[in-house]
Amino acid sequence: MWYDQPFxxxxxxxxxxxxxxxxxxxxxxxxxxxxxxxxxxxRYRIEELLxxxxxxxxxxxxxxxxxxxETVDQALAIARLPGTTLCSFGDMIRVPGxxxxxxxxxxxxxxxxxxxxxxxxxxxxARENRNRQxxxxxxxxxxxxxxxxxxxxxxxxxxxxxxxxxxxxxxLPAAIRFLTRDPECHTDALLAAGHVCSITGIDEYRKLARQxxxxxxxxxxxxADLLYGIYRVIQLHTRGEAxxxxxxxxxxxxxxxxxxxxxxxxxxxxxxxRWRGLGTIPGSGLKLRxxxxxxxxxxxxxxxxxxxxxxxxxxxxxxxxxxxxxxxCPLFGRRCTPDSPMGPSMVSAEGAxxxxxxxxxx
Amino acid sequence: xxxxxCPLPTQPTDCITLAHGGxxxxxxxxxxxxxxxxxxxxxxxxxxxxxxxxxxxxxLAFTTDSFVVxxxxxxxxxxxDLAVNGxxxxxxxxxxxxxxxxxxxxxxxxxxxxxxxxxxxxMREAATRxxxxxxxxxxxxxEHGKCDGLYINTSGIGLVPGNIEIGLHRVQKGDxxxxxxxxGNHGVSILSTREGLNFETTIESDTAALxxxxxxxxxGVPDVHMLRDPTRGGLSSTLNEIAEGAGVTITxxxxxxxxxxxxxxxxxxxxxxxxxxxNEGILLIFLPDEHAEQALHIIRNDPHGKxxxxxxxxxxxxxxxxxxxxxxxxxxxxxxLSGEQLPRIC
Numbered sequence: 001m002w003y004d005q006p007f008x009x010x011x012x013x014x015x016x017x018x019x020x021x022x023x024x025x026x027x028x029x030x031x032x033x034x035x036x037x038x039x040x041x042x043r044y045r046i047e048e049l050l051x052x053x054x055x056x057x058x059x060x061x062x063x064x065x066x067x068x069x070e071t072v073d074q075a076l077a078i079a080r081l082p083g084t085t086l087c088s089f090g091d092m093i094r095v096p097g098x099x100x101x102x103x104x105x106x107x108x109x110x111x112x113x114x115x116x117x118x119x120x121x122x123x124x125x126a127r128e129n130r131n132r133q134x135x136x137x138x139x140x141x142x143x144x145x146x147x148x149x150x151x152x153x154x155x156x157x158x159x160x161x162x163x164x165x166x167x168x169x170x171x172l173p174a175a176i177r178f179l180t181r182d183p184e185c186h187t188d189a190l191l192a193a194g195h196v197c198s199i200t201g202i203d204e205y206r207k208l209a210r211q212x213x214x215x216x217x218x219x220x221x222x223x224a225d226l227l228y229g230i231y232r233v234i235q236l237h238t239r240g241e242a243x244x245x246x247x248x249x250x251x252x253x254x255x256x257x258x259x260x261x262x263x264x265x266x267x268x269x270x271x272x273x274r275w276r277g278l279g280t281i282p283g284s285g286l287k288l289r290x291x292x293x294x295x296x297x298x299x300x301x302x303x304x305x306x307x308x309x310x311x312x313x314x315x316x317x318x319x320x321x322x323x324x325x326x327x328x329c330p331l332f333g334r335r336c337t338p339d340s341p342m343g344p345s346m347v348s349a350e351g352a353x354x355x356x357x358x359x360x361x362x
Numbered sequence: 363x364x365x366x367x368c369p370l371p372t373q374p375t376d377c378i379t380l381a382h383g384g385x386x387x388x389x390x391x392x393x394x395x396x397x398x399x400x401x402x403x404x405x406x407x408x409x410x411x412x413x414x415x416x417x418x419x420x421x422l423a424f425t426t427d428s429f430v431v432x433x434x435x436x437x438x439x440x441x442x443d444l445a446v447n448g449x450x451x452x453x454x455x456x457x458x459x460x461x462x463x464x465x466x467x468x469x470x471x472x473x474x475x476x477x478x479x480x481x482x483x484x485m486r487e488a489a490t491r492x493x494x495x496x497x498x499x500x501x502x503x504x505e506h507g508k509c510d511g512l513y514i515n516t517s518g519i520g521l522v523p524g525n526i527e528i529g530l531h532r533v534q535k536g537d538x539x540x541x542x543x544x545x546g547n548h549g550v551s552i553l554s555t556r557e558g559l560n561f562e563t564t565i566e567s568d569t570a571a572l573x574x575x576x577x578x579x580x581x582g583v584p585d586v587h588m589l590r591d592p593t594r595g596g597l598s599s600t601l602n603e604i605a606e607g608a609g610v611t612i613t614x615x616x617x618x619x620x621x622x623x624x625x626x627x628x629x630x631x632x633x634x635x636x637x638x639x640x641n642e643g644i645l646l647i648f649l650p651d652e653h654a655e656q657a658l659h660i661i662r663n664d665p666h667g668k669x670x671x672x673x674x675x676x677x678x679x680x681x682x683x684x685x686x687x688x689x690x691x692x693x694x695x696x697x698x699l700s701g702e703q704l705p706r707i708c
Contacts, residue, residue, distance in 0.1 A: 010689045014690065049690055357697075
């Protein structure tokens with residue numbers, strides 16, 4: 001049997017749904033923090049199977065969605081510099097900057113912008129193009145950052161002077177804490193992202209559950225994983241227990257990945273970070289340590305951009321706080337579609353708007 | 363004074379040079395040494411700009427397609443057999459018996475002749491398997507860096523028997539939708555080769571001309587309504603085009619979609635949806651539901667049709683859309699692909 005099959009089998013899903021229905025007597029609002037979970041909930045249309053008492057809120061866990069417009073503007077400015085090659089993951093090249101242009105637009109204008117599948121691909125590009133400055137648009141959460149440390153350690157070892165990172169790195173616990181303190185963001189329980197916890201471990205989430213007084217389930221991405229996580233937080237909520245359960249034990253060791261964390265600490269240090277749609281959250285980002293600051297593209301190139309004037313009517317910030325559903329945004333499905341996205345959450349497959357649009361029923 | 367040797371433009375070389383596209387002796391030599399021996403037939407040997415072809419009284423099917431795949435060679439095939447199979451399958455989808463192909467090459471300066479020979483050899487073998495002749499062609503060479511090694515355009519002509527009527531206008535409520543094999547193999551094979559992704563198993567492209575499947579199907583089933591090969595944009599985009607063109611609702615059963623486990627796993631890993639991944643060696647078939655079992659029996663008798671499945675039905679003729687029924691009975695819209703599928707970040 002193929003590995004993922006049991007987690008999609010009808011009989012398992014039906015059994016989990018039955019258990020949820022029995023347990024969910026009290027209304028509960030559950031935030032899935034991760035974009036991958038939002039995507040899976042939409043793709044498998046899990047929400048419509050849940051009882052009316054259970055409401056899912058789509059959190060801020062999509063790195064494309066939370067990267068601020070001014071950072072996209074910086075990437076655009078760097079890409080326009082002569083002799084520069086900008087490398088990016090695929091999703092990011094379609095995100096419009098504050099002027100409406102994206103990296104994809106610049107690519108059609110002839111600028112050297114490359115989609116890569118792994119940050120390590122940028123190493124080869126830098127090695128093969130010593131006369132060009134190669135910049136990797138390094139966005140992401142705790143899961144992606146260890147990959148950037150591999151890139152950096154190799155660049156340092158080889159003394160590659162033509163490679164740098166435009167970083168936009170976030171960490172989730174501070175953002176979760178911030179959101180749960182927001183009086184407009186009503187959540188009773190959280191689904192934490194399994195792949196993030198496979199790096200961070202679950203100790204920090206234990207603390208988070210105590211501080212926020214909410215149950216948390218560390219959850220995977222298959223339909224059965226999500227239903228099981230939902231079932232466990234409902235169970236804890238019913239019992240009034242604000243603690244963490246590891247509902248994804250097959251992938252998440254409680255201690256996480258110590259080596260990945262060690263390497264992350266070697267190169268990066270926490271900082272305050274601006275999240276698109278949410279504002280500045282203290283201690284929720286990572287920046288390069290002073291010893292490695294020369295690898296930060298912002299320090300290497302002149303790419304000062306002015307802060308966007310806030311005229312974009314995209315309401316992704318409110319969507320990420322659970323204040324409105326994507327369908328309540330006046331742009332959704334009209335002016336804003338995956339073909340012509342007005343905001344990042346319509347670009348990324350893991351953005352709530354794109355997932356809602358793509359997997360809609362009518 | 364030293365007079366350097368004259369650099370003869372016709373000196374032997376192992377690579378394509380701009381001179382190969384100049385229309386002169388080098389072009390001629392290329393055609394005579396590579397293309398003519400590979401595709402030899404009486405019509406090509408007319409050695410004219412075009413071929414004069416005998417044509418019985420019948421309806422003509424005519425199609426053209428360009429192939430720009432990178433890498434040129436991938437597990438299960440290369441740009442050469444792709445260029446023949448793709449155009450043959452387009453003719454088959456018209457209900458035609460494919461007869462003649464043209465082959466136009468755009469070659470990049472510096473392309474090893476050996477690479478070209480391998481591609482041409484693959485074209486010859488594919489043409490032989492599909493029962494078509496490559497009867498005319500063209501060669502152009504562009505400067506180094508102006509193309510990805512080698513591009514091929516193939517056009518094809520076939521004849522449609524008088525009793526065959528295939529087209530969007532025939533798609534109707536009650537039709538069964540059959541796919542002749544597993545989906546996503548070609549796109550994932552190309553992607554994994556291009557990006558150097560080392561999966562535990564090699565996923566091979568399914569590129570093939572489905573001549574025998576279609577001829578046996580048309581001979582054995584009384585009324586086939588529609589044939590399409592779901593190439594770029596994958597199954598979803600092709601079905602959306604059909605739904606839009608025919609003004610019908612197509613409802614698929616997710617559980618019945620044939621996706622091989624390694625393809626599913628690779629797509630999950632990369633954040634791609636196999637329903638939007640390109641295919642090459644499969645066809646979508648629309649026919650009355652009462653003939654579906656018989657059609658499946660015929661298709662599965664062919665080596666390229668072993669994985670054939672009934673995947674859904676035309677359920678309505680008022681609203682053009684494609685719906686997907688999920689495991690627990692929920693239904694969602696299956697949209698067209700927006701832009702290109704992009705791999706996810708985390």
